[in-house]
Amino acid sequence: MRVDIVFFICYLLFLLGIGVYFTRKASRSPESYLLADRKLGPAVTALTMQSTSMSGFMFMGGPALAYQHGWYAIMYAIGDAGGGIVNLTVLGKRMRRMSQLLGALSPIEYLEKRFESAAIRVVGATITIIFLFAYVFAQFLAAGKTLETLTGWKYEWAVIIGVGIIILYTVAGGYLAVVWTDFFQSIIMLLGVLFLVIAGFNHVGGLSGLNQQLAEIDPSYLSIWGKDYVYYGQWGVIIGSSLIYMIGYMGLPHVVVRHMSMRSTKTVKTATLITAIYNQLFTYSPYLLGFMGIILLPQLSDPEMVIPTLAYTFFPGILSAILLSAVMAAIMSTADSILMQAGTTLSRDIYQRFIDKKASYSRVVLISRLSVLLAGVIGILVAIIQPPRVFDLVVFAFGTLGNSFMVAYIASVYWKNANKVGVLSSMIAGGLSNILWTSLNWEAVTGIHPFLAGLIISIIAMLIGNRFGTPPSEKIQKIFDEAKGQRILPKNIEKNIAKDIGPEARTVSLFLKQVNPVNG
Template sequence: MSMELFFLIIYFMAMIGIGLWSMRKSTADSEAFLLGGRSLGPAVTALRLQSTSMSGYMFMGAGSLANTQGYFSMWYALGDVGGGVLNLSILGRRMRKLSQMLGAITSIGYLEHRYPSVWTRLIAAPIALFCMFFYLLAQFLAGGQGLSMVTGISLNWSLIIAVGVIVGYTFLGGYLAVAYSDFVQAIIMVVGMLWILIASLQAVGGLTQGHEAIGNINENLLTMWGAEGQYLGAWGVILGALLVFSIGYLGWPHVVVGHMSMSRPSVARQASIYSTGFNLLFIPSAYIIGMLSLLIVPNLDNPELAIFQVAETVLPPVAVGIVMAAIMAAIMSTADALLLQAGTIASHDLWARFTKSVNPKTSVNVSRLTVLLLAVVGLVLAMARPPGVFSIVVFATTVLGSAFVPAYVCAVWWKRANTVGALSSMVVGTAAAVTAQVVDSTELLGVDPMVIGIAGSVLAMVIGSLTTQKSHPVPERIAEAVREAGRVAPIPARLLIGEDAALASQRPADVPAGQER
């Protein structure tokens, strides 16, 4: 058995072990299964946030971009470094408090509680489900390809194994398993990435020598303006690169749900230190290794394999096994969060919400079955090897960010943000991002689709809310909860009001108020 395979088997077994351990704590009720019983501390909160946000892209896409465009790729890294602290400082504490006051346990359900209307969920859930499913599909494919590359097993069997492990621990332990496995995976990711970076720097004689050698190949690679200098003055593209991984995460339902699972609102404060620390170590390293691959593996055929090829060249076989585990960790930590959230949206936010036929005990089982169903559908589609999946990922993540950033941010910061504003924001943000992608706004206008999508959704939120304040005022109970979320003080008991009375009327008749959580 090769060393790489040995480490991967240990790693897979550890993830399943976490699932089994979490299972004992996660089957009590929906809040335990979907939010880990709101019990997570700062380190797990921060590293779950980061590893969920960073998919296989960091080991494949980032290296590829750096290999072909040099320091221009660092615009993405520079936005990404601040993504975690932005998320925690803008949403963290307030979203934790507000979700508890409103009795929300899912990221889409939270939006309906804040912007009370059946249309909130009817619009938000399909957008989120559609985008997250395609993002998930790409993670399955990346996981299968990574496993196949290391083990030599056929891609189809690799897909079955990779998906089987992810489904295994997600199915067993729910959110708690996902959070703790993501925490472990984040540590594996940063250790693996730093190991490759240090060995790469040793191989090229240090950072300064490396830069000088890259400059001898093409001095434009050392500038922030692209290999041909083509991005000089292209501020619309650069702004998009900075935004997509900084404020874009504020709108990703599978990422922001982490705020609702913190053990206390103040966890966000300490988590920000872990988050920025992780990002500083992990993110620039991926791009630097991608650039150094020009020197270490000059005859590289596929730039997406730059980091892996560098690892194979500069590391001993034992280390390559750990690094492969790190690559799988990056992929799996995103896939598990997507799978759980997609399952939650399909089961709780759509099926249970509108059929009114699920009691709290069986809803956990419905979530599990949905996770299984989505995984099987994803696996079958992945085995068909759809073309252009990674383009769909960029598309899906851009649409997610554009559709939901204003809705989540204004939910806690702007008490005049109402249902009409939120619905307009989601629809206009989605339409603007899709249109910008279809007409290729980067080529046509020199503006990234993310910039157009976010601008459209922010405008729609502001105009929609301000013009309908009289006809659709924010209910007083919600306005008071938003004010309370901004106040730094314990939540008064009278404000732990649970779900909206109007929503409660749509609750299954056999579930008394207060027990639906």
């Protein structure tokens, strides 16, 4: 058997081992299964967030874009490099605090509780289910096709093996298994791509050699306007390309849930630093390899295969062995997080919220496991059968999720008077405009990227809708102030706060406002 396949099978077994290891710990309570007891440290938080955000696109679509358009594609890498940092800095601390104060275990439940509206949960859960499932199907399909291409396995078996392992460890170990496997997958992704970039630069004579040769082939490869200056003067497209990943992750439920599972707000600082280092090392590399492909593989028929072809043609041996696992790690680490989130939405936002409100801890954990299993099995069937129209949804998945939820999550922690009407309007208008912009190709007419258009429209809808709603209750306003974290407590007092008497403290705060205290 080939070295890369043996390496990959060992890697799959290792991931499965992680799932089995966390099975018992994950079964303790819904909070353990769905949020790892909110006890994740900075390294795991940072790396699970990055590997979840960066899917197989980093090894296939991104390099293909670089291969086709040259340095224009680096705009996506710039967005990606800043995405995690922006996400943690903007939402991290406040969302961590507020989600705990609200007692929310899922990002959709968080929105319902923050804006005090069941309608938000219904609309949010509907959008999440439709587009997260589409996202899951896309990742499963990518997993099957990549494995089929790189190993020669039959597609159906490739899906069952590659995806089956993801489902098994996610069902068993829940969120804990997902974040810890993501942690190791992110390291494999980084190693795989870094080794290739270093070896690649040796072949093309460093960065100067790369640019010199690109200019000789076609000078437009070096411009930010794309090959043959196809996007010349279209700032809306250029900015949108960067913006989609720079801020878009703040609207993805399976990514923002990472803010809710951090150990404390102090985790954010170190997690941001780790994210910054990881992203600078990782995000540009696949695009650089795409540029190298223009020089080293001028006759390549499928640009998506630029990285695998480079690895197997120019760097056989251990590098190509790691590469197979690295490509699959990028796909699997995104797929497991989406699968987990789809399961969470089914169990927490639909079953426990609307079907059995009084379900016991053990029942909720069981339903969560069954939901993940159900989502996974449906995903496998769809990836194998590939029914028409289902994959039409995939095109909209990222942008629609981002445009539906981003403004809502940011407003939840930065706008005290943001209300349910405003948020509902922004969710519906943002999501809908992205779908219309993409499907009717309004980008060609307006020169504005669908994500940028969706963002502008969702902000306008939020501002207008908010005028028609009632302000949040006093309780929510208090929680908002607390989540802002502008405490003036001395450091040692802050450090020793007993969080378990937080509910009592909130009640007493309200009580003191209502009565004139008697000095005792």
